[in-house]
Amino acid sequence: MSIGLQYHFLFLFCCLSFEQWSLYLSIYLSIYLSIYLSHSIHIYLSIYLSIYLSIYLSIPVCSFHIYLCSFHIYLSIYLSIYLSIYLKDYRRNTEPPVGLVCNVNPSNSNTSFILFEEDPSIKPIDYRELHQLVRELMVGIYLLNQTPTISLESNYDQTSTCKLPPAYENTKIGQLLIEVDYMMKSLWHGVTLPKEKRQKFLEKWRASRDSTKAESLKAIQTEFNSIGMIDLTNDATFAEVYEKAKYSATSTKLSVDRRAFYLLSDHILLQMAFRQETIMQYKNLFVLDADWIISSRMQLADHQVDKDTAEQFNIYLQHYVGIVVQALPLKADIRRNLVLLKLVSFLTPFFVGMRKCMKIPVKDRLLRHYLVDECRTESELPPLMSKPDSKSASYNSGNHYHHLHGGISIDLNTMKPIAPKKDIIESYNKIKTTAMAHLDKMLCPDQPLMDNNVIPVQEIAGKRYYVIALEFETFYYPQEPPWVKPYHDELTKLKSKRPAGVENCIQEVLRKYFGQKRAAKCKNTQYVLRLAAQRGLVPAFQFYCRKSPSTRSVSKLDESGYSLLHHAAMNNRPEIITLLLQEGVDINLRRHNLSSSGPAALHLAAQCGSLDAVTCLVGNMAKINVIDHNGWTPVHCAAFYNQAAVLELFLQRDKDFAELKTADSSKLTPLLLAATAGSLPSVKTLIHLNADVTACDSSGYNAVQLSVLRSHTHVVRYLLQCDSPQLQVWRILVQMLQINDFTVKGCAVRCLEDLIWSYPQYWHAIYESGGIPALANLLKMENDELVSIAASVLCKICEHKKVQEALSEVQPGPTLIRLLSSPIDDIQARVAIIISDLASNKEQNQVNLADQGAIPALVNLLESEVEDVLLNTINAIRIICLNNLTNQTEVAQCNGIEALVEFLTIGSDDQILESAAAAALAAISHGHKDNQNIIIKADAALPLVELVSSRNLPLQMKAARAIEALADNNPENQRIFINLGTVPALIQLLKAIMMVIKVLGALCIGVAYTNNLYTQNKIAEEGALPALVYLLNEIQLEEMQIEILTTLGCIVLQNPENQQMLLQQPNFTWDCLLHHLKSPDKVS
16 A cells, blocks of 8 residues: 555544544455456546545535546546636636626625525425525636536437536436426427436437337337326416417417428537526625526538528528527526525525635535435437427427437626615615524534524515525635645546546447447547537547647548537537637638638537537637628627527626627618517617617618518517517508608508517507508509508408598598409408408498499399308498498399399308398398398298297397398288297397396306305406396396396396496496386285
């Protein structure tokens, strides 16, 4: 045994308790035996390091033993990268992240207090759980120079590797990252697999893939179903989100080239980024205000996908990212994990800042650690396969299984700390006292062990906050605190070792990621370096860099003009970028390197949404204002390709970047580029950071106009919600309708159509902005498509009286009547609706439309074979004839009656045409004896009686109205209807109506005549009171009036709101009720 080991045993014997010494001795014997048998000095060093961690950090030996052995060769090479900056091997000048990292100021106090808002819908956060997170961040940030992040990497067999920094393997933070990331990807695919079944299925999947026997698609689907794959689209928690998203996708005609999408799907990732909305600080009190965003990343360069396709994919992906954003927090356990990760996202830059201030949390002031089994993390995940009938369409190919895409990162850049609200400042002393008293109580040696260590909660200004206290001590690496020094020494020794068998280990990793065949081809050093740069395989990259004959190979460009730095930037590999910069690669190296106009690494990282790579490049002084061949800076790339987190990072550096214009002829600001691409998250970020919303490009187009011209209605909708006084969105849209350019007019009217059909309440804004005359003018154009869309907008908003009056003022009659002869069915149907709305506004419109020839044109449309056209035309005829004898006569003269009678027996779906025809005949014959006789002679009596006898209540009512109109003051027609058996059918209808009235009353009364307030209000909201009052006044039958009064009494019983609503009915009086109270009939 070496002298060093003898000395170490003597040190341990003097310092450790009997239990610690026994544990150490047993582990050492197993280590010594493994060394003797395997002759692997590196395994020895790895496990030896785990003992140091267990002794000096109070972290379980087994946890680090398992973790370090699993990475026994990779660890030493990883450490050479992650510790290089801290051990002063990194020679480049760097800039730290802005915000909290540079500006944290603990006010010369060794205690800091943190407030973060309580979420009452989740299980309370435990203090021991919090201290476990603090303990893990101490090791990661202070000792191993690593921050929490996760990336799910695809393997050749479609499984996924959970790539965590070594410091966060088998930790609570690692578990949180994996669980949230897995659920995020599960929602993306619409299916999930419970945690307890993943490992079993992974083993089964590997075994089946290793088999040489090919499996059919049906067998693969059976395999996924048998293991217990859950369809999230049918889960009660998420079903509504998926259903709404499916309807939205259909209504907005969201589409993408599915074949192209699946071909490129391996390059499309889903990335979550945690960030601090604001940092509030008062003395040593910090208020947590964290949030998260999810974005799609396309790791594709310009030569792989053009801008139009990228824009199309961007819109498509935004829709499905929205599903994930809505659904992710719905489960309580995931919502709790998100809260914990928000806390981690604050503590990460906070601890980095405190390390700069040479302060570290006091290890002895933390609660006991978790056991190893409580912190074990998954290393690999099985693939997912959407079910054929799944409602999720993002990856629902029905024939493919998929690995998981993307990861989670934490943005270290924050806003500068600001003062919290006055209420918090006033509560400072109470917060301080409460937090310290609770912490002292928990850490008291006499305090019994508790299953739950609650964090104290304090209510401030109506909000409840967790109150956390953290104590710090001097951090002077590697001397202070004392437990750091031995750890540093062992890491330094481990870093200097060159273990044997590295190449074999690297080949094994390549086989895992790329499969046996592709790994066997990895003989070319440059090819392996490119694969390692793309996948972030640090040990492989460093190993092959050392094997390269010269350092020029790391700067060499491939056949597409990209260097290793470009590949690392696109694939978000900051550790590879760090290695390349150490090798002397130019950080602003251009693609092709033949001209100064190619994209630099920062352009590509911004375009692909590589937040960590952007942070690394910017921190190493990469030029942010460098211009590429498009005349764009990295800021413009981030805005166009919808990388909001990257965009925010740039703007935190310099807010003037928000107004930076492109160097091409278009002169677009980032906001204009984001609006052009439909990148809504980027638009939100820019507006939130006070970008100029009135900026225009070289053609004079602003953000609204560019969004409209590219058909990005969702961006226009957001700009409307912003309600900026500087940006009159509705005025701009109306002005675009009036521009003498078919393309501009068409885009504007399509935008209005999307807005009004999605949000009918926008009718008033269109009216106020003068949109009605502009739309009416579009009806005069020769372009059928524009006319059809303009008519669609008008028929949607023309039901409102103000719109009807505004439209009447421009006298659209001749234009509308001309359009009734259009060969386009949609135009005919929509114009018929507009005519009916205008005719219903006032009698003069009925006269004007008839004088201009509306009735003959409408009667001619009765020969159409399209149901919508027929229905709208019949309705227009009905309204134009209401209480207008002249128009009624003209319909008869144009032979419209015979056509309408034929519709009574047409047998349409849901009998909708029969119902409309009966209502139209009632309007045409009301008070017009000649028309009554003409209708009866056209053999309408028998079909009407049959309709009254049907089981369709609305149809029965309209047929009864028609019979009433035909029999009014016409004895001959009355006799005809009686002979056809109308009376029994009408009596049956009367009984049905009485039953309906009784049921309405019964729904409002409970046991012992107690009222059901909810049902009463619901019935009143649906308009029952005006309808019942109308029947009360119209029907003179006493039995019917009594039922109506009884139901009214039930609806208003002990309900003051409904009582007031009843009294406000213009035709309601107490006379009928008093009359029946005085009636000698006992029933009354």
